[in-house]
Amino acid sequence: MMTAPEPNLIRIDDREIPFVHGETIMDAALAADVYIPHLCHFPGITPQGNCKLCTVEVDGKPLTACTSPAAAGQQIRNNIPELNEARKVLTQMLFIEGNHICPSCEKTGNCALQAMAYHLGMLHQHFPQQFPEREVDASHPTIMLDRIRCILCSLCVRASQEVDGKNVFAIAGRGIHASLIVNTASGKLVDSDLEPSDLAARICPVGAILIKEHGYDAPIGKRIFDQHKISEIGLEKIYIAGAKSDDS
Amino acid sequence: MTHKPKLKLATTSLAGCFGCHMSFLDMDERIVELLEHIEFDRSPFTDIKQLGHCDIGLIEGGVCNAENVHVLRTYRASCRILVAVGACAINGGVPAMRNHFSLQECLEEVYLKSPDMINPHIPNDPELPLLLDKVYPVHEVVKVDYFLPGCPPSADTFYRFLSELIEGKEPQIGKVELRYD
Ligand code: SF4
Numbered sequence A: 001m002m003t004a005p006e007p008n009l010i011r012i013d014d015r016e017i018p019f020v021h022g023e024t025i026m027d028a029a030l031a032a033d034v035y036i037p038h039l040c041h042f043p044g045i046t047p048q049g050n051c052k053l054c055t056v057e058v059d060g061k062p063l064t065a066c067t068s069p070a071a072a073g074q075q076i077r078n079n080i081p082e083l084n085e086a087r088k089v090l091t092q093m094l095f096i097e098g099n100h101i102c103p104s105c106e107k108t109g110n111c112a113l114q115a116m117a118y119h120l121g122m123l124h125q126h127f128p129q130q131f132p133e134r135e136v137d138a139s140h141p142t143i144m145l146d147r148i149r150c151i152l153c154s155l156c157v158r159a160s161q162e163v164d165g166k167n168v169f170a171i172a173g174r175g176i177h178a179s180l181i182v183n184t185a186s187g188k189l190v191d192s193d194l195e196p197s198d199l200a201a202r203i204c205p206v207g208a209i210l211i212k213e214h215g216y217d218a219p220i221g222k223r224i225f226d227q228h229k230i231s232e233i234g235l236e237k238i239y240i241a242g243a244k245s246d247d248s
Numbered sequence B: 001m002t003h004k005p006k007l008k009l010a011t012t013s014l015a016g017c018f019g020c021h022m023s024f025l026d027m028d029e030r031i032v033e034l035l036e037h038i039e040f041d042r043s044p045f046t047d048i049k050q051l052g053h054c055d056i057g058l059i060e061g062g063v064c065n066a067e068n069v070h071v072l073r074t075y076r077a078s079c080r081i082l083v084a085v086g087a088c089a090i091n092g093g094v095p096a097m098r099n100h101f102s103l104q105e106c107l108e109e110v111y112l113k114s115p116d117m118i119n120p121h122i123p124n125d126p127e128l129p130l131l132l133d134k135v136y137p138v139h140e141v142v143k144v145d146y147f148l149p150g151c152p153p154s155a156d157t158f159y160r161f162l163s164e165l166i167e168g169k170e171p172q173i174g175k176v177e178l179r180y181d
């Protein structure tokens, strides 16, 4: 006798959500309009599980939703105070590990890290400010790289390889010594084949990769997260368009 | 009718631009209503020089020199509730952008290398407070009870925060709006 096949459903908080075999928990959640906080996930790009913001509790175990396959019957806790508190602590660490002086940053209002901090109700950074020193690369005529705000999400690395068919960026070193490098002999952006129309030049969730001379195209007050909350699903399109340069 | 004693409020600006204080004043006529319940102690808004025992102390700006440290510690010792107000108080803000450079480099750049300097020299009057190696967030120097983010926090943010304290409620900062810029 055949047993009925298990329906492809997972439960996230109080919602039953369908999934297709091969999808991750994040894929299924996004398709069902369920927000799981994330900073290093981008639809269509291979997930890597770097930021840990998407950590959910799957049958009692913490797992990153962006890299964990959905499996029938999973009981997942997502939007709960304990996890949101842990996500806030991760966000605070991302802030203090770089120099995030939002009032002086071109990306303010368009920045996913900042919007995440708003979403999680971050009032201060709690940990001692590291004030690190990292190299600025202004060599490229139209693209700027200010590593002091890089959160090492690796989206630019993956977008360059998978979508642009190039290999402009890489992450070198580990742990606190990890840094974003440019794959050229000089290590400078000007010697790479990066162009402003590349996804890698537009995907940066923070103000680390910026298109020059377009930082203030949209005035403060009229930017993405002045009008949207980061918990709205499908903002990526606006995100990419918002960061796009005219000449691309 | 019983009259509740007025809450005493002190404010100061350390390494800040007074923008937070200006934003406070943006609450316009609501300040009159507020003054029914609070009384200013030492503050740039008053001419009181000596800090008394206060219920609330609002600190604008980060900590960039020895005098800032002294003032901040005095406020902490005298205020029941100490509040870090604005981006600079919370993470050092724009003044902390000097933290990339050594103090010597900063002083030389400003006082020796600036164009059109007459008699360039690094100021050394003993009256001048000594600069710290870096600009520090307020909470790295003293314990802070509340944080009001924003550059500056809006007048509404100040008003709501103080109204909640006057009513004896736990302030719900960030539940309504949060902005760091
Ligand atoms: S990258 Fe984002 S969080 Fe960092 S300073 Fe810029 S706006 Fe603020």
Ligand code: SF4
Binding pocket: A149, A150, A151, A152, A153, A154, A155, A156, A157, A180, A203, A204, A205, A206, A208, A209
């Ligand atoms: S530069 Fe931007 S996209 Fe690239 S790793 Fe850093 S934060 Fe991520």
Ligand code: FES
Binding pocket: A037, A038, A039, A040, A041, A048, A049, A050, A051, A052, A053, A054, A055, A064, A065, A066, A067
């Ligand atoms: S979005 Fe899953 S780890 Fe960053």
